[in-house]
Amino acid sequence: MKARWLLPALVAVSLHANPQCYLQGYGELITSADETALILKNGAVLPYHTNTAKVSWDEKINNADLEMQLSQSYDSGGIETPPLYLFDPGRLRYQPFFQALYGKDQKTIEKNLVTIQWPTLKGAIKLPVNKVAGVDKKLYAIGQEIAKLPKSDRIWAEGATTYAYRVIKDTDRLSMHSFGIAIDLAPTKTQYWKDEAPSETAHIGYRNTMPISIVRIFEKHGFIWGGRWYHYDTMHFEYRPELLAPACSAKN
Numbered sequence: 037m038k039a040r041w042l043l044p045a046l047v048a049v050s051l052h053a054n055p056q057c058y059l060q061g062y063g064e065l066i067t068s069a070d071e072t073a074l075i076l077k078n079g080a081v082l083p084y085h086t087n088t089a090k091v092s093w094d095e096k097i098n099n100a101d102l103e104m105q106l107s108q109s110y111d112s113g114g115i116e117t118p119p120l121y122l123f124d125p126g127r128l129r130y131q132p133f134f135q136a137l138y139g140k141d142q143k144t145i146e147k148n149l150v151t152i153q154w155p156t157l158k159g160a161i162k163l164p165v166n167k168v169a170g171v172d173k174k175l176y177a178i179g180q181e182i183a184k185l186p187k188s189d190r191i192w193a194e195g196a197t198t199y200a201y202r203v204i205k206d207t208d209r210l211s212m213h214s215f216g217i218a219i220d221l222a223p224t225k226t227q228y229w230k231d232e233a234p235s236e237t238a239h240i241g242y243r244n245t246m247p248i249s250i251v252r253i254f255e256k257h258g259f260i261w262g263g264r265w266y267h268y269d270t271m272h273f274e275y276r277p278e279l280l281a282p283a284c285s286a287k288n
């Protein structure tokens with residue numbers, strides 16, 4: 037009888053913040069991952085849980101740890117249904133993790149940047165991207181695939197920008213652009229939640245014009261899309277393979 041009670045509990049754990057998602061997502065960069073700590077191949081040891089307050093939404097977004105970073109499952113399915121209130125898979129981030137992987141400060145990050153060619157309708161442009169985890173090669177491959185789409189879709193990949201060392205608007209948290217692992221597309225034609233909401237907890241309407249064909253190419257290569265967030269940022273893509281790993285994907 038005991039085993040029948042144990043099984044549902046184990047399933048629940050595996051679907052919720054499974055540390056294995058980090059191992060699956062970042063492969064050789066991570067030596068081990070469990071409910072205590074993540075150990076990176078470069079020697080960094082990161083706690084899986086921190087003791088900071090994480091009850092209110094503002095606390096969650098400011099104090100997320102490695103467990104919370106996986107607490108909302110990223111669903112790479114259709115986009116017919118707008119994201120639920122405060123459902124932002126990937127937006128809850130533990131900043132020291134990204135600093136340990138991609139560079140502890142601006143100088144270190146910039147040493148890890150390389151230039152890739154990004155195709156546009158008027159020819160290729162150069163974009164700086166972090167080479168750690170092969171993010172540069174993945175983004176290059178994404179650009180090559182987008183170049184094969186019809187022009188009506190390709191126009192949404194114009195105006196691309198990647199690296200900029202900066203904090204997220206109105207916060208102290210570093211943008212993923214600071215690590216050279218994010219890209220914005222069609223910045224003048226896409227939608228950003230802050231343009232219509234006064235605060236994180238405001239009730240806002242969802243808007244998007246980014247075609248799903250582009251989103252699918254990014255997701256295939258380990259990038260998540262800001263258009264799947266309640267706090268939508270439809271120009272924005274970032275490299276977050278832990279959220280697309282088999283142990284964490286909402287599709288599995």
Ligand SMILES: [Zn+2]
Nearest residue numbers: 218219220272
């Ligand atoms: Zn962005």
